[in-house]
C-alpha cells in the first residue's frame with residue numbers, strides 16, 4: 073500500500089495515521105493462531121487478567137516473518153520513515169485478558185522511544201488489530217502532535233515495570249476493525265485503557281527504524297547499530313555495512 077500525500081502529511085503533523093486494512097484474512101488468522109500458541113506456552117488464561125506481552129517471537133514463526141517483511145504496510149514504510157532504507161527491530165503481541173475489575177489491564181501513557189532511544193529518533197510502530205478495537209476492550213489512544221515535543225523523561229511506575237509520565241487529557245481513540253492498523257512514531261504519546269469486556273483483546277505490534285539507526289537500551293553503556301543486533305533485519309533498501317566486525 074502506498075500512502076497518499078494527505079496521509080503522509082497527517083503522519084508528519086500529528087504523529088500517527090490510520091492505515092486501514094493491512095492483513096489478509098489468512099494473515100489475520102495466522103497471527104491469531106500464533107498468538108494463541110505463545111499465550112498457551114506462557115500459561116496465560118482468564119485467571120490472569122492484565123496486559124501480556126509475547127515479545128521477539130519472529131524467530132519462532134514464519135507467519136510473523138511474512139507479515140513483518142512482506143505485509144501490505146511494508147511498501148508504506150519508506151514513506152513513513154522518510155528513507156528508502158528501513159529495518160525491522162521489534163515485534164510483540166499485546167494481549168489484554170478481561171480485566172474483571174482487577175485494574176491490571178491498563179498500559180499508561182508513554183513514547184516507545186521512552187523505553188529505548190533510537191538515533192536518528194522517530195522509528196515507526198505499526199500496531200495491528202487482531203480483534204475489533206473498541207472503547208470497552210482497551211483500544212489504543214494517541215495524542216496528536218505529541219511527537220513534536222521530542223523525547224520526554226519517563227518514570228518507572230510501581231511494580232508493573234511500566235514507564236510513564238503525567239499527561240492531562242484523553243487523546244484520540246484508535247477505533248478499528250480486526251486486520252486494520254495504525255502507524256505512529258516512536259515519540260508519539262500513546263496508551264491503552266482497561267479491557268472491560270469478557271473477550272480477549274489481541275494486537276500485533278511491529279517496530280521499524282531507519283536502517284542506519286542506532287539504539288540504546290536502558291542497560292547499555294553505548295548505542296549499537298540496530299541492524300546487526302539480535303532479531304533485527306532490513307526490510308526495505310539496504311543497511312550500511314560495518315567496516316569490520
Ligand SMILES: O=C(O)CCC(=O)C(=O)O
Pocket residue numbers: 123166179184210211212262263264275277
Ligand atoms: O497494545 C496496547 O495496548 C499498547 C501497546 C503499547 O503501547 C506498546 O507496546 O508500546
